[in-house]
Amino acid sequence: MKKLIIIPAFNESVNIANTVKEIEKKAPEFDYVVINDCSKDSTLDVLKEKHINYINLPVNLGIGGAVQTGYKYAFENGYDVAVQVDGDGQHNPAFLDKLCDALVNDNADMVIGSRFIENEGFQSTFMRRVGIMYFTKIIHWLTKATITDPTSGFRMANRKVIEMFAKDYPRDYPEPESVVCLLKNNFKVVEVPVQMKARQGGESSIKLWDSVYYMIKVSLAIFVECSRKHKENK
Known part of the structure; x- marks a missing residue:
């Protein structure tokens, strides 16, 4: 199978070279592409200096737009599998197999x-764990499926999902909404236990107020997604 790692990156100059180095060491059978989401720091300079494969977005699209760019790249280049690995070093490529x-x-x-699932490795902050539990309950209520880590960006998709997400993908904080979209369209979503690490450098772009906004916005987006699917089925 042709396998691609999509690495969305915004202001990851501190982390991106080590992230790619870890991928090349632990997952050499995967191709990769960094989607530089119009970073304001020296991320682009690092990508050029280290001869890292990248796509440079001329404007900031946010995480959803950056990841969708990766899915478009995967679809247009005939990849069978695409997996998101964040550029901050939290996702361990040793678990890709x-x-x-x-x-x-x-x-x-x-x-x-x-x-x-096994509660090993970095478990995120307390407030984010509260948010994750909240989305787990909402998703279970709407779909009857239990997704223990609905905000995880460490996710792998087959060719059918690549094609779907290349055409349409949530824009802001897309992980829970995209899971609901797949479940409501009868795609099979499973989880496997992994260990993650704390951010290896730099700062998260999501602050406390952003977390509150995130929960409200994504909740509304999930309900809209379910409503849209219900109308399509009528």
Whole structure:
């Protein structure tokens, strides 16, 4: 299979070279592309200096737009599998084979790397864990599926999902909304236990107020997604 790692990056000059180095060391069978989301720091300079494969966005599209750019790249270049690995060093590429095995052996459309099945490694901050539990409950209420780590960006998709997300993908904080979209369209989503690390450098772009906004906005987006699917089925 042709396998691609999508690495969205915004102001990740401190982390991006080490992230790519870890991928090349631990997952050499995967191709990769960094989506530089119009970073304001020296991320682009690092990508050029280290001869890293990248796409440079001329304007900031946000995480959803950056990841969708990666899916478009994967679809247009004939990849069978695409996996998101964040540029901040939190996702361990040593677990990529585990995700790929689940994708094939479980006949899944998407596999999510979850921190909360075995509760090992970095578990995120308390407030974010509260938010994750909140989205787990909403998703279960709407779809009857239990997704323990719905905000995880460490996720692998097959060709069908690549094609779908290349055409349409949530723009802001897309992880929970995209999971609901897949479940409501009868795609198979499974989780496997992984261990994540704390951010390896720099600062998260999501602050306390952003977290409150995130929960409200994504909740509304999830309900709209469910409503849209219900209308399409009538």
